[in-house]
Structures are given as C-alpha cells and as structure tokens.
Amino acid sequence: MALADLLSFLPFLALALAAASTGARYKPGPWYAALAKPPLTPPNWVFPLVWSALYLLIAAAGFKVWRxxxxxxxxxxxxxxxxxxxxAAWSWLFFGRRRLDLAMAELVVFWLSILATILAFAPHSATAAWLLVPYIAWVTAAGALNWGFLKLNGPRGELAAEAVSAGAYPAPGTKALPPSPPPAARASRAAPRPSRLAGSPRDPFRP
Known part of the structure; x- marks a missing residue:
C-alpha cells in the first residue's frame, strides 16, 4: 500500500476503532456471567477476536469505496x-444499560443499516460490498443470541442482577469469600478440649 493510500485508510480505521471502543468500555463482567446462556453461545474470548477482524474489514470496505x-x-x-x-450503541444498551429488550430492538435497526451499507457500496465497489458479508452474517448470529438471552433472562436480565447483588458473582478483580462452615462445625471448633485434672487416675498404658 502506497503512503497516500495508507494516509487515506487511517481515517476509516479510526472511525471503525471509535465504534469498537464502546465494546472495550462496556465489557461483559459479572452480570453477563450470571445470565442464563442460550445454546451455542461462544466463549468470551471469541468475541474480541472476531470483532477485531470485522472492524478491519469495515474500515477496508469504506476505504475501497472512497478510493x-x-x-x-x-x-x-x-x-x-x-x-x-x-x-457502538448496541454494546452500550446490552452491557452498559443491561437492557436486553432495547438492545434487541436496536440490533434490528443495526442489521438493516449494514444491509443498506452493502447496497450503497455495491455500485462503487463490489469488493467493498463483499467485505461486509461476514459482518452481517456475524450480526445475524448476534441477533439470534440476543433474542435467546432476552427470552431466558427477561428484558433487564433480572435474575442475573439478583445473583450479582447477592454476591454470587463478585466484581472483576476480587475473589469470592469462602463459604462459612456449618454451625455444627463451628461449635466443634469452639468446644474446649477436656484437660487432665490434677489427681485424676493415670492411664498406665499412656505416657
């Protein structure tokens, strides 16, 4: 890539990364961990890897249309x-506001905006339009997951919020407290051991 092309590409990359910054700011955390997961929910490490690749494709598609x-x-x-x-708004609604219902509604509009972008790009660059196909496919899968989370957990993930409030899922960077022993165990620890009284008969078989 020539220097002029690189300089032209950087603004598109900067805008894509600005959108990505909400995902970095509003992370899953304990609340997401407490949510009931729909089938085929990917592990957490998959999301940053996929989104990093997609944001590069988004920036490249915009650059190709400009070029x-x-x-x-x-x-x-x-x-x-x-x-x-x-x-950017979806991460804020889902992880920031913890509104599964609003995130689902927003994602429908978001998906349509990707489709509109593909259709708008196609007359200028077929390559740019195809670069966005993995993107809309991933957001389609994300919509199915969002719907599954909504059906399992309610509009605000109420059950997950209760679990976090109860301390079942500690805040990041902290450790859960060990469970308290049952009362019988505590009583047995506190009970004094019997001591040998002065003048008591000595067991001839013990030192």
Whole structure:
C-alpha cells in the first residue's frame, strides 16, 4: 500500500476503532456471567477476536469505496458512517444499560443499516460490498443470541442482577469469600478440649 493510500485508510480505521471502543468500555463482567446462556453461545474470548477482524474489514470496505468513487461516493460513505453509530450503541444498551429488550430492538435497526451499507457500496465497489458479508452474517448470529438471552433472562436480565447483588458473582478483580462452615462445625471448633485434672487416675498404658 502506497503512503497516500495508507494516509487515506487511517481515517476509516479510526472511525471503525471509535465504534469498537464502546465494546472495550462496556465489557461483559459479572452480570453477563450470571445470565442464563442460550445454546451455542461462544466463549468470551471469541468475541474480541472476531470483532477485531470485522472492524478491519469495515474500515477496508469504506476505504475501497472512497478510493473507487471519491467525493461522488459520499452518500454511501454517509450511510457507512451512520451505521457505525448503531454499532457502538448496541454494546452500550446490552452491557452498559443491561437492557436486553432495547438492545434487541436496536440490533434490528443495526442489521438493516449494514444491509443498506452493502447496497450503497455495491455500485462503487463490489469488493467493498463483499467485505461486509461476514459482518452481517456475524450480526445475524448476534441477533439470534440476543433474542435467546432476552427470552431466558427477561428484558433487564433480572435474575442475573439478583445473583450479582447477592454476591454470587463478585466484581472483576476480587475473589469470592469462602463459604462459612456449618454451625455444627463451628461449635466443634469452639468446644474446649477436656484437660487432665490434677489427681485424676493415670492411664498406665499412656505416657
């Protein structure tokens, strides 16, 4: 990539990373750990890996449209930039506000904005449009998971919130307290051991 192309690519990468920053700010944490998980929920480490690759594809797609159409492509690029706002809003609603219902509704609009971006990019660069296909496929899967979380946990994940409040899932960086021993065990620990009284008969078989 020539230096001029690299400099042109950087603004697109910066906008994509700005959208990604909400995912870094609003992390799953104890509340998400306490949620009942729908089938086929990926482990937590999968999400940053997939999203890192997708944000690179998002930036590359925007750059390719700019390179192909220049200022004539500004309506398509406006759709691209607007969809990034919806991308950023989902993490805030799901993990920040803990509103599974609002996140689900927003994700429908978000998915439609990706489709609109693909359709707007296609006349300028077929390659750019295809670069977004893995993106919309992943968001489709995320929508199915969001719906599963909503059905299992309610609009606000009430059961998970109660578990966190009860201390079942400690805050990140802290350790859960060990369980207290049962009362009988505590009583046996506290009971004094019988001592040998002075003048008591000595067992001839013990020293």
């Amino acid at each position: 192909a159409g220049g200022w004539a492509a500004w309506p398509a690029l406006a759709v691209w930039a607007g969809h990034l706002l919806l991308n």
